[in-house]
Amino acid sequence: MRCASLSAVLLVLFSACGKPPPTRELPPVAGTTIEARIKGGETHAYLLSLKTGQYAGIVVDQRGADVAVILRDPDGLLLASVDSPQGARVPEPVPVIAFTAGNYRVEVNAPEGEGSYAVRLDALRSATSADRTRVRAERLLSVAETLRRRDDRLSREAAAIKAREAAGSFTDPSRKADAFYTLGSALYLLDDNAGSRDAYYRALALFRETGRNRETGKALNALGRSWRQEPERALELYREALALNHRLGDRQQEATTLQNLGKIHQSLGETEEALAHYERALPIWRELGVKSEEAGTLLALGDLYQRMGEPTKALDLLPRAIALFEAAGSSGDAASALTTLGDAQARAGQVSEALASQSRALVIQRRNGNRREEAQALNSIGCCHLLLGKTEEARRSLAAARSIFRQIGDRSAEAVALVNLGLADEQRPRQAIASFAAAMPSLISQDYEALALLGLARAHRRLGDLASGRKEAEGAIERIESLRGKSAGLGMRASFLASKQDYYGFYVDLLMDLHRREPGAGYDARALAASEQARARSLLDLLAESRKEIDPRLLKKESELARRINDLAQHPAGPELRELLAQQERIRPALTLARPLTVPEIQREVADSVTLVLQYALGRERSFLWAVTPDSLTSFDLPPRAMIEEAARRVHGLLSTAPQTLARARTRQEMAELSRMLLAPAAGLLEGKRLVIVPDGALHYVPFAALPAPGSKEPLVVLHEIVTLPSASSLAAIRREARPPATATLAVVADPVFNDSKLGRLPFSREEAEALLALVPPAERLGALGLEASRETVLSGRLSRYRLVHFATHGIVDTDHPELSGLLLSQGFLRAHEIYRLSLPADLVVLSACRTALGREMRGEGLVGLTRGFFHAGARSVLVSLWEVEDRATAELMRRFYREMLKEGRPPAAALRAAQASLRREPGWEAPYFWAGFILQGDWQPR
Numbered sequence: 001m002r003c004a005s006l007s008a009v010l011l012v013l014f015s016a017c018g019k020p021p022p023t024r025e026l027p028p029v030a031g032t033t034i035e036a037r038i039k040g041g042e043t044h045a046y047l048l049s050l051k052t053g054q055y056a057g058i059v060v061d062q063r064g065a066d067v068a069v070i071l072r073d074p075d076g077l078l079l080a081s082v083d084s085p086q087g088a089r090v091p092e093p094v095p096v097i098a099f100t101a102g103n104y105r106v107e108v109n110a111p112e113g114e115g116s117y118a119v120r121l122d123a124l125r126s127a128t129s130a131d132r133t134r135v136r137a138e139r140l141l142s143v144a145e146t147l148r149r150r151d152d153r154l155s156r157e158a159a160a161i162k163a164r165e166a167a168g169s170f171t172d173p174s175r176k177a178d179a180f181y182t183l184g185s186a187l188y189l190l191d192d193n194a195g196s197r198d199a200y201y202r203a204l205a206l207f208r209e210t211g212r213n214r215e216t217g218k219a220l221n222a223l224g225r226s227w228r229q230e231p232e233r234a235l236e237l238y239r240e241a242l243a244l245n246h247r248l249g250d251r252q253q254e255a256t257t258l259q260n261l262g263k264i265h266q267s268l269g270e271t272e273e274a275l276a277h278y279e280r281a282l283p284i285w286r287e288l289g290v291k292s293e294e295a296g297t298l299l300a301l302g303d304l305y306q307r308m309g310e311p312t313k314a315l316d317l318l319p320r321a322i323a324l325f326e327a328a329g330s331s332g333d334a335a336s337a338l339t340t341l342g343d344a345q346a347r348a349g350q351v352s353e354a355l356a357s358q359s360r361a362l363v364i365q366r367r368n369g370n371r372r373e374e375a376q377a378l379n380s381i382g383c384c385h386l387l388l389g390k391t392e393e394a395r396r397s398l399a400a401a402r403s404i405f406r407q408i409g410d411r412s413a414e415a416v417a418l419v420n421l422g423l424a425d426e427q428r429p430r431q432a433i434a435s436f437a438a439a440m441p442s443l444i445s446q447d448y449e450a451l452a453l454l455g456l457a458r459a460h461r462r463l464g465d466l467a468s469g470r471k472e473a474e475g476a477i478e479r480i481e482s483l484r485g486k487s488a489g490l491g492m493r494a495s496f497l498a499s500k501q502d503y504y505g506f507y508v509d510l511l512m513d514l515h516r517r518e519p520g521a522g523y524d525a526r527a528l529a530a531s532e533q534a535r536a537r538s539l540l541d542l543l544a545e546s547r548k549e550i551d552p553r554l555l556k557k558e559s560e561l562a563r564r565i566n567d568l569a570q571h572p573a574g575p576e577l578r579e580l581l582a583q584q585e586r587i588r589p590a591l592t593l594a595r596p597l598t599v600p601e602i603q604r605e606v607a608d609s610v611t612l613v614l615q616y617a618l619g620r621e622r623s624f625l626w627a628v629t630p631d632s633l634t635s636f637d638l639p640p641r642a643m644i645e646e647a648a649r650r651v652h653g654l655l656s657t658a659p660q661t662l663a664r665a666r667t668r669q670e671m672a673e674l675s676r677m678l679l680a681p682a683a684g685l686l687e688g689k690r691l692v693i694v695p696d697g698a699l700h701y702v703p704f705a706a707l708p709a710p711g712s713k714e715p716l717v718v719l720h721e722i723v724t725l726p727s728a729s730s731l732a733a734i735r736r737e738a739r740p741p742a743t744a745t746l747a748v749v750a751d752p753v754f755n756d757s758k759l760g761r762l763p764f765s766r767e768e769a770e771a772l773l774a775l776v777p778p779a780e781r782l783g784a785l786g787l788e789a790s791r792e793t794v795l796s797g798r799l800s801r802y803r804l805v806h807f808a809t810h811g812i813v814d815t816d817h818p819e820l821s822g823l824l825l826s827q828g829f830l831r832a833h834e835i836y837r838l839s840l841p842a843d844l845v846v847l848s849a850c851r852t853a854l855g856r857e858m859r860g861e862g863l864v865g866l867t868r869g870f871f872h873a874g875a876r877s878v879l880v881s882l883w884e885v886e887d888r889a890t891a892e893l894m895r896r897f898y899r900e901m902l903k904e905g906r907p908p909a910a911a912l913r914a915a916q917a918s919l920r921r922e923p924g925w926e927a928p929y930f931w932a933g934f935i936l937q938g939d940w941q942p943r
Helices: 006-013 129-148 155-167 173-187 194-207 213-226 232-250 250-266 271-288 291-307 311-328 331-347 351-368 369-385 393-410 413-423 429-440 446-462 466-486 489-499 502-515 525-533 539-547 554-569 576-589 601-605 643-653 661-678 682-685 697-701 728-737 761-773 791-795 866-872 887-902 908-919
Strands: 023-025 035-039 045-051 052-061 068-072 078-082 102-109 114-126 610-615 623-629 632-638 690-694 723-724 744-751 783-784 802-808 822-825 828-831 843-847 854-856 862-865 875-880 934-938
Touching: 035 697, 045 052, 052 102, 068 429, 078 908, 102 114, 129 155, 129 173, 129 539, 173 194, 173 213, 194 643, 194 761, 213 250, 213 791, 232 250, 250 271, 250 291, 250 744, 271 291, 271 466, 271 802, 291 311, 291 331, 311 331, 331 351, 331 369, 331 690, 393 413, 413 429, 413 446, 413 576, 413 791, 446 502, 466 489, 489 539, 489 854, 502 525, 502 632, 525 601, 525 610, 525 632, 539 728, 554 576, 554 610, 554 828, 601 623, 601 728, 610 682, 623 682, 623 854, 632 682, 643 661, 643 697, 682 866, 682 875, 690 728, 697 744, 723 866, 723 908, 744 822, 761 783, 761 802, 761 887, 791 822, 791 828, 802 887, 843 866, 843 887, 862 866, 866 875, 875 908, 887 908, 908 934
Parallel strands: 023 045, 610 690, 690 723, 723 934, 744 783, 744 802, 802 843, 843 875
Antiparallel strands: 035 114, 045 102, 052 114, 068 078, 068 102, 610 623, 623 632, 822 828, 854 862, 875 934
């Protein structure tokens, strides 16, 4: 027999300990009621004098306080411990039959929160046979509920036995319902989904029969969890529960249902819906002071963020969840959060730390006997071993996880383990195909469907079946695109797509393989279209969003968030600031998913008779360059990403520091080598063309103007105008933007006065500003210098009527939080998140400041920073810098640049070329450090 007698279990579970609390007398009169208020951590005690053989119907009514009740006999032996799973609004019955005369002690304890309760004596009489049956049933149920709350499997098995006995013993349908609910909960924790559903449905029917609406909502929630492998059925149950809880005003159950709905939406890839539900639940838990449930929502949020490619946000939330679970004594939940923390650490590149977290979780879950969570930890450990290249260790962990999932009947989780096993079998493609194919029918998540299809595509390619590989890869991309469209907010869309760049990279590489086999079949054009599909997509959505009419209520909320962000941004970034930035990011999610251009559209809308588009895609084994004209597409193979990026970063490092005599030969050599890699393959197509560079990865740091032209010692800028684009599609989006016509020519914001004495004023910026303003008649210009170069000037909207807007000041780049990058002005920072909200429909914005082209490096998106803020504000093109530019040389470059535009009538790209080419001829300023740091992004054509 696997469980001891009831009295033995009680004795083990409920031994008396500690100093007893102060007591009050409970008069031995039927109908007696004593009301009281209680705070978290307090214990109140009551003594009831009983004679041998008397039955006392003691009930504690919970009136806002969620209390646990303990009953002790005259010798202090604990007879019962009652804490209903139904929360703070149901009675806690502790009936007793006195086997010995004396004072029976009722202890009321509030673990957390605050509220009222009442102790009442419903009945006092000589015990009957029915009373003895009821007392036994209540004891069985209290033991079952106490055992169910334990983290070990044996306790839960014993809980199920006791709950089943209790359900068979109760004659009161209301208490029978409670017993079935506890039975369902115990069986759910034992991974017996069919058994738990049967018990929950019995409880649900009895709750409805007895009019217990609040408990009906709880049962609907519990049933939804038991149907988690069938999301549509779970959603139906949760929605019914949410409507009922809302109607009843049951805030705690409403929050529980919101959290459960969030998890289902997350499993379906509907992250915007999931986040909305989690963020509605979190303040309710905090308002109610239920820390363990708050931890559950933080865990769900952390899991969502790490899966969507935002591990930093997850790493903010998950340690808080773990601490709250541990404080509540929930070791199993804390271990589950440790597993998720490990997943986030792995995504953040902290694989050793991830393995340590997941190994700790595994030890706890095995000790507790929680088979499902043990398997989850094994699955995550297997993935870490894969990342570390330990294939055999990965297979062992993943096979063990799969075996447990199969034993407990969790088909969808078993399918996930099978997908990971397929990835571990990359070198054994036929076995991998078998694993992926077996997993597909049971996968719920589109994310894992995409991963399985990518695995199938790789396996087919390894076997030489490129056609099947292409088909599976296209299925994977289709699912990634679907998930991206469901993501909440532009930032999360960008992070999600950044985490999925390997899908697009593989597909491009596969298409280029097909191009080699069939050069005339158009696979190179499909590869270019796939490359375009992978890049700067959030910028496209951002530009689509900027054309919408915005609800004034959202604008007001944005302004309040911006104020709070600026206040917090004065200090090192913490969780609160990151939470506000996430809220701001999602306040105006793009409703329109902008479509990237096709190759014919790039040829028609971007390339022209004097413009050659050079689009790069860097890959692990090889990279690609496509050269696009209005009537041709030529593709070239390039070296692997690592080789190109290492050379690009070396060149940026050499050029971005003041030139040293001994370093010049090395600099020329490095630049020539980079030119050989990037430009020489297309040398025959460059002559006489404006070059539109669409870079990838570290190529965003390269000043192409300074690279030697193929076959020449002269830099590229001498022979070509050069423009940079985040993607070819972004130019079309910029050109489609409806802008009001400019009524004036030039606004200059320069030489601000800084409050911080450590920030020196730029001595040449005022000279620069005055020289530029002198090129324009007074009626056509605005000069905001000194104290007038302020946040107020920029935010006032006064700059919106000028065709050219020029900033000359210090720039600050925050690569962790690009929304906090900005320009230093009088009265403080103008931050990127504020620039997004400007109306600045200029033909050109010039940021004559340091490193303004830089930002957070994000795969697929490039450098996310100030530039896209000005594009969103309406700018047609932006001139920005790649390094800390020298003050005097910058002032001179700008004088020449504006003279070319305003006096010679040249468009910005031509003017920049002329200014840079002339400055490099000046003695002392020949080095690219002085003239090559500025790049033009956006449209080169004047309106």
